[in-house]
Amino acid sequence: MSATTIISVRNLRKTYDTGESKVTPLDGVNLDIAEGEFVSLMGPSGSGKTTLMNIIAGVDKPTAGLVHVGGVNLAELSDAKLARWRNRNIGYVFQQFNLMPVLTAQENVELPLMLLPLSSRQRKHQAKMALTAVGLDDRLRHYPRQLSGGQQQRVAIARAIVTDPKIIAADEPTGNLDRNSEEEVLGILRILNSRFGKTILLVTHDPHAASFAGRRIHLDKGVLSETAPTVLKEPVEEAA
């Protein structure tokens, strides 16, 4: 790999202690992702995919191990600094879209920009650009409930890219979508990766979605393994 490493995970362990029981979904995980890679992360339910992505995205914290993203050791950031860092460096896409129902598409996309020193006009302009990029420039004033699932997820992607972050973290972004919408969303992710050079981490259960990625990782029982990019032989549990 010639490109620079943007994500570096070393000996990562994560234990959830709920009081009654302890769960350790990640135990000694090592991972390097180069800038501009499109990586898919698969694995059985409960294997820790979301946990790993959240830790990389600065949303969750490791129990042990080192996580560097874009050269920053996330453990060294205070909660407030981490929030600011997320705002600028991570575009997060959720399975359930997680749009604010009381805000229009454009207002939703503007939200991350509220944390940047921008004028209202600049915010509106940037939000419009982002929505145009996902093909929704004709839906600016629509509320989420007036949009289809696929359109809502595209708004969410626009919200994720509006601050121009280097990394897009998408947790089963097509999990709630029909085939057509899924194709649209995956197509957008592919373009973001190929044309805009975004590094993409895509958690999915769907081998077809994973096939959009240039590199495919499998997580099972706390351990990561790589799958050859071109081969499609994922042991996905729902497929069985």
Place this chain on the structure above:
Amino acid sequence: MRLPIRYSIRNLFRRKTRTALTVAAVAMVTAVAVVMFGFARGVLQTAKDSGSADNIVVMDRKAASMAFSKITLRDLNLIKSLPQIARDAADRPLISPEALHQSRLDVGEHKGRPATVRGVLPELFEVNRKVHMVAGERPSSGRKVAVGSLAHATLGVPEQALATGAVLKFQNQDWTIVGHFSAGGTALDSEILADLSDVMAVYQRDSYSAVLIKLASVSDVTPLVRALNDRNDVQVKAVEERQYYRGLAEGFERVILLAVGMAIVAAIGGLVSGMNTMYASVLSRVREIGTLKVLGFKSGDIVLSFVVESLAIAALGGALGCAAGWLANGVSAKISTSAFTITVDQQALLAGACVAALIGLIGALPPALKGARMAITEALHAN
């Protein structure tokens, strides 16, 4: 403000019924606070306005209150001869002997209403300059009486029941209303003024309840009060008129405390209602909160957004409550045989606005902090 205000405001419309109910609750609490505050102010105002700096009230040394006070004719004459007393144009001393009775009287079909009947001489109007006739004649012998501007409230009868010519019945006698007076917001406003000899005759008394005197010079007031209290040849005690009414007001303190207590209880009710609403609001939006944090918003941004939401409810409820409370301005309320005008002024409205704002603020903070402090991953798991 990093989260847009419209985000807070529009969220209010997500649960219209709950928002409306909370607005109503805050409005009620605010109205209660405004009215109670206005009532307390009315009572205190009456006490403050009553009494003039150059007046002295002389009462029976042994009496606990004016109602039981007895001043003999001999003592009255002694007082009359005091050189410090101011004199009118005809060189008569400005001295107003009074006979005071708490009485139950009938007003037309309204039976047994409690009121204060004060037997006075025309000199009263010289000594107590706040008292003046607004209509009709002064009280005079032949059981012709004048009623104060709040007497109807004290008696609990409609104002028309006390029109000129109406007849009051007490001590088995008919008393005809011949005039209406105002005492300028002082305690006398709740009373009925009658002729001194009529009152003394009908209550079969040969002593006075009190003597009000006006001094020529304010600087004589304190020395004379002291001197009278030190004298052994008269059985009287003297007190500055202002202090006398202030003392009466202290008796109303308990009532004021009660009013304040009611306002506080109402405020706590409003607070619980507001907090309940905000808890519901926070709990229904846990995943949104988690999402906002992922986007980079800090706990403080989220708390502020909920506070704005709550303050919007409080502002609307507070405004409605102040408007409702303002309707009570000028309405009379009574404590025993005294009536007071509820005074809803700027300060009363300000007090109401503060109550509403506090409910909005305090009601929002615990739920907002709870929501904002939740771990992001947990918040994202909520539905």
